[in-house]
Amino acid sequence: MEQISLSGQLLQYLITGITIGSLYAMVAIGFNIIYDVTEIINFAQGEFVALGGLTMASLNVTLGIPLVFAFCGTVVFVTLIGLLMDRLAIRPIRQPSVVTLIIATIAVSFILRGAAMYFWGKDPYDLPPFSGRTPINILGGVIQPQYLWVIAFLVIVVVLLSFFFDRTIAGKAMRACADNTDAASLVGINVNRMVLMSFALSAAIGAVAGIIITPISLMEYDRGAMLAVKGFSAVILGGLGSFPGAILGGLILGLIESFGAGLISSGYKDAFALLVLLGVLFFKPSGILGNVEISKIKRF
Amino acid sequence: MLRYRKYPVLIVSLIIAFFPWVAAHVPAIDHYPDIMIFAGIYAIITIGLSLLMGYTGQISLGHAAFYGIGAYASAIFTSRYGWNPWLSMLLGTVLTSLIAIVVGGPALKLKGHYLAMATLAFGIIVFIIFNEEAGFTGGPDGMTGIPGLSIFGFKLNAERYYYLVWGIALLVFLFTTNIIQSSAGRALRAIHSSEAAAMAMGVNVPGCKIVVFAYSAGLASLAGSLYAHYMNFLNPSTFDIFFGIKLLIMISLGGIHYIWGAVIGAVIVTFLSYEWLHYFEELEILVYGLILLMITVFLPQGLAGIPEMIKNRFKAAP
């Protein structure tokens, strides 16, 4: 066996960290979109990811639908779940306090997890990677093509979202809601529709994250809770409501876990990431890129 | 629900006191007192948490950790060092409150979701320590040999433990309602409505928050000790973040703005997850989610809000 040099090891930690970080970032973006419009942390966000992976496995592997169509079908299906979640669980709440809304999202996460267990069982599912399993060697590190796809999809999601928020009416309306719901409603924006749209968008992004990570890590019905915790950590680390913050938060988290596991202790790697998070909050209570002014307007 | 009502408390206490006797005569529910012991242990935590969340408005997802620290403190002091269980319980409670002060100092400066995340992070870190430090805690398989409790040489069996747990829960309830009715309680409610205004009125806001945080952590620790001595066994997964979320569900189901809602929530959730939902087998989690969602949608004030709701309904009717 060829020996691995220290620089090769460090490069490997970097690659792994960025890939895991990209996944966390994608979950974090999903959190952010719903938070911006509703001030809710949607604890069912991780379930969207799990559903994405599982639905894709059914469509692509079990039913044999070609990759692209199965991809679109999965995203549409999970988006519908997101829409239903808003209509059935969030909107009917008559006196929404933030804690009530959080409990509602936790309830939805239980329902989705239970339903996923009922339909898919408890065993993990696999997906074929988009472009084979032959690893690519770079400078002593190894990278699976699927890892590149994860990073690529993060970039695609970010580009599409910036286009949506900067260039389209709907996107601008959503941003207006995020800044100030009452004012947005005064200028004629249908806030309810914006909330609905935010759930749809988050669900779609969750589905994409699930589809691209399943070929690497498999997917089973109860993976969502862990991903939700990681995504929540990332979004808080980066600063609630900040898109660059979500990406930065996700990547930092992934890198700390990877380097922490490689260089210090793998048993405590999750603890390191959270200690860094606590440290950051101690000095900057609204996260790295969080906006203090905005957080004052928000009730929560 | 601010006035101190003696009669409801007395009636509920009597119901709880006679419940084991009644249950023993009804075969269908003769194992319920067993479950009620755990409900009582959880109620001790939720009463404190309700004071913190419902009255001070500070969210915490980390109380599972305080519960765990109390439990492991009792377990380690008694089984590894052979100390007296009651002394260990007291020490555990003091120790946990001190940890809460250290953690709460910086954490309670945070607001809303940031505070939720900080407490969650604390909970996860403590859980990882329980898992990793197998030399002290026995690791994921857990630790055994925790002695039971006895008073004046009387060993507390399940029946007596029921009265111990619920007796403590009653004392905690009365003490906590007294806090709420005192001037300190007014200060806390002022913090909930507006920290700035409370500050302007001369309330020591950070100090108040930390004291309440430490008080609720101490109660969680006490509950943890009671759990440890009853089960004679501990493992980390009892104290994971999902338990922290379960506590949140308990107080919000019961009604976050009512102390006695915390007790109702603890009892209902305990029975739901340990007994009633068993019939659904694999659909249990789905049904649990549905029930939770329906209560959130139809009773946003929680179960304790029902009387108020009915009263309002009658007032609204012509």
Add this chain to the structure above:
Amino acid sequence: MRLSKLFIVVSICLIGSGWAMTPAIAAGEKEAYKVGAVFSVTGRASFLGDPEKKTVEMVAEEINKAGGINGHPLEVIVYDDEGDATKCNLAVKKLITKDKVCAVMGPSVSGNSIAVIPVVEENEVPLVSCAASYKIVTNEETGKPFKWVFKTPQSDSLAVDSIYTHMKKKGISKIAILSDTTGYGASGREELVRMAKDFGLEIVADETYGPKDTDMMAQLTKIKGKAPQAVVNWSIGPTQVTILRNFKDLAMTGIIFYQSHGFGSRENIKLAAGAAEGVFCPLGACNIAELLPDTHPQKAVAMQYMNSYAAKYKEPLSSFGGHGWDALYLVVDALKAVGCDKAAIRDHIEKRKGFVGQHGVFNFSPDDHNGLGNDAFSMVVVKDGDWALAD
């Protein structure tokens, strides 16, 4: 709002239908023998409890079809503890005090099994645990087994013994160990570390990962840097597959990969997508029934179990359902001999020799409440996408 009303109606119907589900009572002339079971059917340890529950339900059905136990129908009451110690404690108490069972099987997880020992000892009910830890059948104060507690799975030390013996045969001296942070991984790790000295093996790296981690590249890269001759991985669930793929990607050729017996489902070989080739793991008879020679004592029972399980549930056997099979047949064996008398059942199991189960031939004694020897595991290797006996 209309949509949400429909939703509520549907939910209420669903809940109502759940309440209506009442256990069917077998109509027999003689009183049914009740046997209780607490398995982690859902939750973090469902990989254990799910096949165990399926197995005991299948076995109970077969026994009743064949006329029950001496004419008594068998009723198995299964509770799900979701891997939660508190729930497990309550379930075992309920089985004892309310359902009045003759014996209790499970719990699936070591921690929960240890947690309920005080309960069964106090109530004097035989417990046949389906979890592996040696602590379940060894009272650490006395060094003797607990009076009322037995277990069917092989202790982790037997699996480690089997792996380390195989390593010595291959001339390996430098190893790395990997484990997940669940109870399964941690107890395996404890034995791996403890027994390495006895075999003269040097552990150059000892890494762990979470049961839901997406990727173990960092841990493996670190191990690669230490250049061991073999890697042992002790985990369960998707991570044991992911880690094989990562191992292959990192081109760690020349390092021999050992998995724990938890890897023993053909589904895992399939999921690894080629990365499991050449992996060694110690397995009990029921996973490799068709590989066993016809003279093997367990051949007949293992083949029968494998075929009926595959026919009923249409999924490959995992390593763990067999523990449920062993537990139930052990209890049934006792019921057949002595009837529903708790103390007599206990005595009967303790004296039982030569009981042919799925995971070995059990020889119980007052000093050994597990009753298995080193022959309970066979070392197998993954070859052409299937198990093959290793030499």
